[in-house]
Amino acid sequence: MNVKYACFGLVLGDEKLIKAAGYDVAEFQVLRVMEPDDFAYGELKKRFADTGLEYHVFDNPIPLTEVICDPGFDLDVWREFLLKAAERCSGLGCDKFVFGNGKTRSLPEQGDIEAAKGKLDKFIDMMCDISAQFGITVLLEPLGRSFSNTFNTVEDCANAIGYYGKKNLSMLIDLRHIVALELPMSEIVKYKEHVLHVHVDYPYSTIPQRFSPSAADGFDYAPFFSALSEIGYTGNISIEANQYGNYGEDIKPGLQFVKSLAAAAQARA
Numbered sequence: 104m105n106v107k108y109a110c111f112g113l114v115l116g117d118e119k120l121i122k123a124a125g126y127d128v129a130e131f132q133v134l135r136v137m138e139p140d141d142f143a144y145g146e147l148k149k150r151f152a153d154t155g156l157e158y159h160v161f162d163n164p165i166p167l168t169e170v171i172c173d174p175g176f177d178l179d180v181w182r183e184f185l186l187k188a189a190e191r192c193s194g195l196g197c198d199k200f201v202f203g204n205g206k207t208r209s210l211p212e213q214g215d216i217e218a219a220k221g222k223l224d225k226f227i228d229m230m231c232d233i234s235a236q237f238g239i240t241v242l243l244e245p246l247g248r249s250f251s252n253t254f255n256t257v258e259d260c261a262n263a264i265g266y267y268g269k270k271n272l273s274m275l276i277d278l279r280h281i282v283a284l285e286l287p288m289s290e291i292v293k294y295k296e297h298v299l300h301v302h303v304d305y306p307y308s309t310i311p312q313r314f315s316p317s318a319a320d321g322f323d324y325a326p327f328f329s330a331l332s333e334i335g336y337t338g339n340i341s342i343e344a345n346q347y348g349n350y351g352e353d354i355k356p357g358l359q360f361v362k363s364l365a366a367a368a369q370a371r372a
């Protein structure tokens with residue numbers, strides 16, 4: 104597979120270690136880019152460029168602490184946040200926002216569900232329209248039901264893409280949630296035109312712990328990588344993990360293992 108390999112950066116500064124470990128791309132939370140003041144952002148932009156890495160994808164366009172359907176969530180306030188986030192991230196090379204944000208995008212269990220759905224629709228329309236101004240595609244993430252009660256399956260996300268009708272709305276695939284939902288890997292093939300990004304970790308690690316894929320973890324990654332090979336996937340494969348004793352060293356074995364999985368899938372094709 105002709106792909107690039109990405110690693111999740113936990114804090115600003117990890118980009119140097121990601122580069123040293125041999126990755127092509129660093130993937131950060133949007134919030135990390137929003138924290139610096141304007142001067143510090145300028146310094147960050149230069150530092151990112153100096154690494155030689157690419158920064159195509161940023162995660163969670165608004166903070167995970169927010170819930171769109173809550174009465175106190177003000178669309179006008181978050182419009183301004185999204186405008187600044189899109190401007191800053193695009194300045195770093197971003198062309199994709201991952202809209203995981205499980206609880207953020209969930210609907211309430213009671214009350215006026217239709218009104219809440221309408222508010223969520225308005226937010227997604229707004230997010231896509233703002234992102235489009237900066238050349239950014241929003242990626243819906245199919246999430247297990249313990250994470251969110253909306254956009255769970257690959258089919259759900261494909262249907263949502265049609266429903267919203269935004270040219271810059273697509274999806275990514277996260278192995279953890281494919282496994283949690285017990286979805287066949289054929290779903291990846293069926294909806295291949297929408298698959299623009301991939302997350303992978305050891306899918307049976309217990310949240311909040313997330314471990315890099317490893318030959319020692321006993322999980323059979325081959326069907327997942329075979330599906331990616333079958334669709335001719337050429338995007339990023341991003342290792343999404345957060346459990347490290349020594350971040351700079353511990354991110355190296357996962358990269359080599361994932362590369363070997365991709366190569367093996369290509370050889371089987």
